[in-house]
Amino acid sequence: MFSFQKLLKVVLVAVACSSASLAAPWPTDAKHETNRVHLVGRGDAALKIETFAPASTFETFGADGLDHPLAKRDGFDLQSASKAFVSSKLDVSEDDVHYNTGYSGDVTHHAFIKQQANGVPFANAVANVAFNKDGKVASFGSSFVDTSAIASSEPTVSVEDAIKTAEAALGASVNDHPGSLEYLALADGSVALTHVVQVQDEEKGIWVEAFVDAHTNELISIVNFVTKLTYRVLPIQEEVLTQGFQNLANPENTAASPLGWVTSTTTAGNNAIAYKTSQTTGVAKESSTGSFIYTANPAQAPTVTANVNAAIVNAFYVVNSIHDISYLYGFTEAAFNFQNDNQGKGGAGNDRVTISVQDSAGTDNADFSTPADGSSGHMRMFLWDITNPERDGALENDIVSHENTHGITNRMTGGGTGRCLQTNEAGGMGEGWSDTMADWLENDSKISDFVMGQYVINDPAGIRSHPYSRSTTTNPLNYGSLKTLSEVHDIGEAWANTLHNVLAALVDARGFSTTAKTDASGTTGNVVFMHLMIDALPLQPCNPTFLTGRDAIIQADANRYAGANKCTLWKAFASRGLGVNAKNHVNDATLPSGC
Template sequence: MYIHPGLILHSLTGLVILLGLFPEKCMSRIESFGPNRSDRTYEIVADGQTERSTSDTDLSIASGYESSQSLLSDKPRRRPSRSRGAQRARGQRHDLQNTWAVQQAKIFIQHKFAITDNEFYVSSSVRSRFGVTHVYFGQLVKGIPVQNGVMNVNVDDDGEILSYGNSFTTAKSPHETRENLHRRGTKGDQDFTPQHALLVLLVHLEYETLSLDKIQVETSTSDELVAVYTLYLPQEILAAGYEISAYLSYLADDKGKLDMGYYIHFHEGETSLEAFVSEHSRQVTTIVNWSADASYRVYPMGTPSPAEGDQVLVVNPEDGQASPRGWSIVSSQENATTTNGNNVHAQENWAGTPEWKNKYRPQADTSQSFNYPFQDSSEVRDGVDAALTNLFYWCNLLHDIFYHYGFNEEAGNFQDVNFDKGGQGNDGVVAFAQSGSKGNSAVFTTPPDGRQPTMRLSIWTPAGTARDAALSSDIIIHEYTHGVSTRLTGGVKNVGCLGWDEAAAMGEGWGDVFAAVLHMGTEDSRDKTIAIGSYVTGGKGLRAYPYSTDMKVNPVTYADVHRRNTPFRNSHEIGLIWGSMLYEVYWNMVDVLGFTDRWHSASLEHGNTLWIQLVVAGMQFQPCYPTFLQARDAILQAETKITGNRNQCLIWRGFAKRGLGYGASYDGVKRKADTSLPPQCEE
C-alpha cells in the first residue's frame, strides 16, 4: 500500500497481532484480486537512441556542466573517486538530473492528459545507469488518492519522453461533500467508518465476527489532507507485532468508475495484504497479498541443492561495491559472528512466529568461517546450521548481483543501512529457515521501501522425507526475485502493481526463470531442462512442465493463459508461460552473444548478463499492472535504449515462438496468440 508523504504521517503505529482466531489458517494462500481495467495503456513515444556508448561500462558524471540538461560524459567510466567530496558532488548532480527529469515528466502528463497539479502527486523516481529516469505518479480526485490510479513516465537525460504507462481514470468524484469531511479528519457520516470496513475485511478473511465497539481507532492527519486511522483489536486476542491501518480512498472499477471506501493495510503472521472495502457495496473489492508465495560452506551456483552435488567452501564472496561493509556487519557494529548482516538476517523459525531478533543462528569460527557440512538426517533440525548458512549466502549473493543491474539503494533494494546513496534503508531481508507455521511453503512478503521484507521457507515432505527449502537455492532465488520485481514495478512505494491476473503471473515467471538462469554454466546449452523445486518435490518439480526450449517437453504458449480445462488458471502456472518466453529469449541471446560466469559484471557484451539487464530494466519501464504484451514491449524498449536495437530480433523470436509475437493482442477480455515477427526480423 502506498500513501504519499504529503498525505499521511511518515510512519504508522499500532502494532497488533490476531491470535487464536483460526490458528491453522494459511494467510499466504489468500488470492489477490481486483478490477481488470481495459483502459490501462502503455505507449512508447520515442526510441531513446543516442550517440552514447553502449558498452558494459557505466556512463560517468561529467567533470563540469553548465545546465542540468548536460550531466553525462560520452566516455567510458573510470573508477570513481572514493573521496567524500567527490561522492557528494556526484550525489548533487544525480539529484539535479533526477529533479529536472521529474519536472519534464510532470509537464508531459499535464499537457498530454490536460490535468492540473492538484490531480496527481509524485510517488517516487529513480534514475538508471543508462540515463533514463523512471518517474511514478499517483492520481488524486479532489484531494483523495485513487488507489489504482498510477502513471509512470520514462524520461531520457536529454528530456525526451521515451514511454509512459497510464491507469489514471477520467471519472469524477460522486461524493464531494463527504470527501471534504474526511479530508479534514472529521467524523463525517458515521454509517460507514474504518471500523465497519475492518469488520467487512475480517469476515471476508473468515475470522470470527467482532462487535463494532470492540475495535478502537486513532486518527492521524498530515497537512490536513487525508486521515489515517490506526485500528486496534481487543487485548485478549492480540499481541505485539501486528499492524492495521486504514485511509479513505477511491478505487476505479473495471469500467474506470470511482468507488469510495477504505484502503486497509493488514499484517497477519506470514502475510501482509492490502484491501479495498467499498462503502457502496460493503464488500471487499480488491486484495493485494504482499506475500508471494567471510567463508561459507554452501551449495554454490550450478548446484541448486543436495540432489545436484556437494557443498563448497566459498571464501570472501562479498562484492565491495554492492556491500561496502561486507555481509556480516550489523549497523555500526563490528563483524557479526552469526548469519546476521546489513542485507540479510537469517535465523530459524521453529515456532512459526514473526519475532526474529532473538532466534537461533549459527556461529562462525575464529577465522570467520561458517563451515557446516550438511548431513542428511531424519531430524531436519540437525541440519539447521548448514541450512541457515546456505540461506544467508544466497540472499546476500542475490543482493550483490541484482545491485549491478539497477536494483540499488535508490531503486528500493533491501539494506538496513544505505550509505547515503538514496532510498529509505531499514529493510534488510528477514529470512527464516525451517519456518514452523506451515509446511510445504515458501513465502516472500514485500512491503514498500523502508520496511523489512520477510522470506519464510518451511520443511517440505512431498518427496516422502523431510527436505529443507533453505538448502534449495532455486526456491531462494524465486522468492527473492519476488521482492525485486515488486519494488521495481510501479516505484518503491507502490507494491501492489503485481497483485493479480497476468501481472501476478509474471511475478511467478520472473522468479522461476531467474532460478533457472542463475544456475547456468559455460557447459550448458539450450537442450537443458530444468524443474523448479526439484529437490523439495523429489524430482517432480513445482510446475506442470519443466523449463525447456523443446516444445515437446514444454508446449506452453500465450494461447494457454486462462484456458479452460488446463492447469493454467492460477498465477503460478500462468507464470510458467511467461517464464518460458523469457527462457527462450535467454537462449537466443546466449547462442549469439555467448556466456560469461562473471555475473556481477553486468556485461552488455554477453548473452546471459545482457538478458538480466534487459529483464530488470524492463521492470522499471513497464507500467503498473502490466500485461504480458506491455512487459514484452518494455523489454524491447529497454533493449533499444541500452544496445540500440542490435538484439531486438533475438527478443522477438523468443516471444513469438511462445505465441507473443508481432500480431498477438489482448483487449482485456480475449487474448490472441500469434507467432509472427515484425518485418525487420523476417529472414
C-alpha cells in the same frame, strides 16, 4: 458483488462494488489483466478474495525517444517533466497528477505517478514515465480512469471503525504501518473513497493492505503482499543439495554490499537476517571465528541442530548473493531494494529481508511478502514432507532465489509500492520472473532445459508441468496457452518458458559470460538478458501483461543498447506466440519490418 469465500465453508460478505465482478467499461476478455483471486490465510480459515485493477495502456518510443512539454528547458527535473508529460498526454489538469516516487538509473530516469482527485490520491489508477538520458520520453504506461462517478472526498466512516471492519473480515490485526485515505477505481467504473490499513498475522500467513469504503464501512478490496565471511553453502550457480556444498570465503561483492553481509557474528546484516522462530535467538552463529561451517546431513531429520544451521546459513547466503547480483544490474537503493542502511543513496531503508527458515506456518511451499519500500520483505521457507526424512526448501537454491525475486519484481514494477503485480496475468508474470532468475543463475552456456524444485520432492521432473526448454515438444507453453490457464503459477510457466527462449537466443547470438554474476559489464548474451529483465521492470506499466512485458524488454534494449538486439528479441518472442500482431491470448509469429 465481490465474494469472499472460506475454503470448504462458503461465507459471503457484501461489498459495495457492482453486481458483476467485471463490468463496463472493461471488456470481459480483459479479465486476466484486471482481476485476480487471492487466498488470504491458510487451511480452512483461508479467504478467497477477488480484486480488480484498471487495465493499463503502454507505449514505447524507441531509441530516439519522444519530445515532451519541458524537453527544451535547460536542466532536467524529473518531477516537473513527468507531471507535465502526463498532464499533456492524458489531457488532465496537473492538479490531478500526483508525483509519488522516482529515481535515475544509469540509462533512464523513472517517474511513478498517481492519479488524484480533490487532493486525494488513487491506489490503483497510476502512471509511469521513463525518460532517456537526452531527457526524452522512452516509455509511458497509464491506468488513469474516468472520475465522473466518484465518491465524496470527505469520509463519513472513521478510520477506527474501518480498522474494526478490516480486522473482522480478515481475521487478523492491523499492524503499526500508518494508514491512508485513497480513492479506489472499481470494476463498474465508479470510484470509492477508502481507508487503507495494513493487516498482518504471521502465524496465518496474512499480510495485506485492506481497502475499507470510507462511506459504507465495507471491505471492498485488498493488496496481497504475500506471494506464495566463510560460509558452507550450496554455491549460487548450483540448484540442489546433491551437487555438493562448498566452503566459500568472503563471497560478498563490496561494490553492492560495502557494509558486508554480517554486522557481528550471526546470520544478520544490512541486507538480510536468517533465523528459525526468533530473530533474536534463532539466528545461526559463527561455528568458529569468521566461519559459518555447518554440514547438512540429508539422512537425518532437517530439524536436527546441524541441519537447521546449515539451512539458515544457505538461505542467508542465497539472499545476500541475489542482493549483490541484482544490485549490479540495477536493483539499487534508489530503485527500492532491501537494505537497513541505504547510506544516503536513495530509497527508504530499514527494510532488509527477513528469512524465516523451517517456518511452522506451512509445508511443501515457500512465500515472500513484499510491502512498500521502507518495510522489510519477509521470506518464509517451509519443510517438504513428501520424503522421509523431510527435506528443507532452504537447501534448494532455486526455491530460495525464486522467492527472493518476488521482492525484486514487486518493488521495481510500479515504483516501490508492492501494489503492481496484483492481477492474474501480472501475478503470473511475477511467478515467471522468479523461475527465470533461478534459470539464469543456475544454467550453463548451452542454456539447457531447466527443471524447478526437483530436490524437495525427490523427482527429477520437478514441481512444474514441463522443464523450461528451447524445444516446443519438451515444453509447448506459449502466449496462446493463457486461453486455458488461470492459476498464477501456471501462467508463470508460460512466461518463464518464453524468457528461457529469450535468454537462449541472446546467448546464441552474443555468447556466455562465466563472470556475469560478479561483472555486469560487456555485451555477452546472459549479461544483456539480465540487464534487460531488470531494466524492463520499472518501464512496464502497473499490472503488466505478456504484451506490455515484451514491449518493455524491447524498449529496455533501445535504452541501453540502442536497439542492437531488437530482431533477436522479436524472433525469440514470436517463437512463443508473442509476435507483432499477438493479442487477446492468440498466438502470432509476425516479425516487424527489418527483422
